[in-house]
Amino acid sequence: MVPIHDTTIAILPVHLANQIAAGEVVQRPASVVKELLENALDAGATSITVIVQQAGSKLIHVMDNGKGMHRSDVELSIVRHATSKIATEDDLHAIRTLGFRGEALASIAAVAEVEIRSRRAVDDVGTILISHPGREVVVRHQALEVGTQVVVRQLFASVPARRKFLKSDATELRHIIDAVQRAALARPDVRWLLKSESSTILDVAPADLPQRSAAVLSIERSEVASSLHEVSFSSSGIVVEGLVGAPSLARTTRSSQYLFLHGRPIVSRSLSHAIASAYEALLPTGMHPLYVLHVSIDPHRVDVNVHPQKHEVKFDNEQQVYQVVEQSVRAALQQSAVVPRMPQFQQIHPAASRSISSLPALPTAARTPSTLRDPVSPMVVREQVDLLFGRTQPEPARVFAIGSDLVGSVVQDGVMIVHVRRAHERVLYERMMERMTERDSAHTGSQALMFPVPVQLSATERQQLEELRDALEQMGYRFSLDTTPPSLTAVPQGIPGGAEQESLKALLEEVDHLGGSLGEQQLERLAALAASQQAVRSNQPRSTAVLQQIVDDLFTCSVPQVTPGGEPTYTLLTFDELYQRL
Ligand code: ADP
Ligand code: MG
Secondary structure: OOOOOOOOOOOOOHHHHHHHHHHHHOOOHHHHHHHHHHHHHHOOOOEEEEEEEHHHOOEEEEEEOOOOOOHHHHHHHOOOOOOOOOOOHHHHHOOOOOOOOOOHHHHHHHHOEEEEEEEOOOOOOEEEEEEOOOOOOEEEEEOOOOEEEEEEEOOOOOOHHHHHOOOOHHHHHHHHHHHHHHHHHHOOOOEEEEEEOOEEEEEEOOOOHHHHHHHHOOOOHHHHHHHEEEEEEEEOOEEEEEEEEOHHHOEOOOOOEEEEEOOEEOEOHHHHHHHHHHHHHHOOOOOEOOEEEEEEOOHHHEEOOOOOOOOEOEEOOHHHHHHHHHHHHHHHHHHOOOOOOOOOHHHHOHHHHHHHHHOOOOOHHHHOHHHHHOOOOHHHHHHHHHHHHHOOOOOOOOOEEEOOOEEEEEEOOEEEEEEHHHHHHHHHHHHHHHHHHHOOHHHOOEEEEEEEEEOOOOHHHHHHHHHHHHHHHHHOOEEEOOOOOOEEEEEEOOOOOOOHHHHHHHHHHHHHHHOOOOOHHHHHHHHHHHHHHHOOOOOOOOOHHHHHHHHHHHOOOOOOOEOOOOOEOEEEEEHHHHHHHO
């Protein structure tokens, strides 16, 4: 007989409830690290050490010199919704600390062995708490330094299903490193030490943001001044501060992009987009700028409580924040002259001023004198270049060689100096992109090899070669796969004799590095790499006609200002500047 009044709903035992809830906060070892770092910072620590073993699954040990906890707080700290950080609803609407939900330690304690050691300066003796999932907690006094240590052992040992979802140790360690790096960029005033097994991964003393960024992002110290540009901007009560990298520091991934709100690392599609759009014409699609930006705004105007991991935020006026962030980056780039302060194009290229009257009418915004005189925004520059050079045949500007890699050309307002190799790189890149996207191989600049070059390929390389065959042929490569080993029968023009195999392998390696399928972004990287391989070298003899051609071609490009890697291609030395020196 089926019992009618049997109750099937039961309140979960606390440790089970915690274990389920833990999934939201503790997804992987790096999330534990992140929560513990936040607690240490909230406790006012100025020195934080993280030690991990087996990428955190065996051990995560975080030590801080913060204010510590009293014995009763140590006991409470692992109880869900126990927090010292908010007390009233109003606090919740204006959060100033990194933590506030009071669930991190409880969640971690639900899925790992946790030991907390803590002492406040005012207490003579410290407290040690030992917790095992589903077991009675042990608390006792212990002589300790001021500050807190949290040791997390055997993470997810009690939840095998979760443990199975962990990626390789290498991947999990990468996430941990990322979490610590983010914290180190959020708080350059704090000393950070990260060790994995016995090796030191990060060890940085308190510094200013440029120095800290250089240390964390592996930027040469000598490059800091020239390639990290300061952002310091405030408008409508929104403050944006930090650094943006020169286009030369741009990378193929978004791994060097750090955004913080009140010191908390955040992810915001809209703000990332705002920053990217400030770089607009300076970077080809697929290249991502480097930045470390701190945003602050009245805490009442932002909600950080939308996600248990607290990295998503909502602004009351998303669009306004977008505009301020974009403006702040634009201003920094313009001030640093990364965005070339270009004069009107008539001045750069004499041909243009002559042909301007024959152009279709410019849109009003682009035609007003003020737009032409102001520091030109990349957007406007691009429009003007398109209008002035894209649809007309400029007359050649006479060029003269300066040194081994530069050519000069006297223009209306001064001397335009073009970096030949970089200009050539830009030209080749745009041509190649056109060919690859239009799939028009008829004009491919391919040079047949008199003697096919055998190429030694690994199994993966061979696989890639087959997958990439189309793209490589668009670039000018031809091969025969029937021979063993396969052989190259033609290469793109510009690849020097003897470097055929090497150039092909570099491309394959790049693709391997980029991973994934061959999307537009990959094609762009390939084109950029191929362009740099093929661009004329300074030791190659070049006739004036060739130099002339490169300069003319440069100004038919859609983004003539920089190489695909973001290096400037030309500069203008005005007569004013010249006379000032003489
Ligand atoms: P939250 O940070 O959201 O308050 P946690 O579970 O992370 O919640 O921590 C609970 C409480 O334990 C904190 O509010 C704080 O009072 C205390 N605590 C945790 N870690 C530390 C630390 N390293 N130093 C001092 N107090 C800490
Ligand atoms: Mg916390």
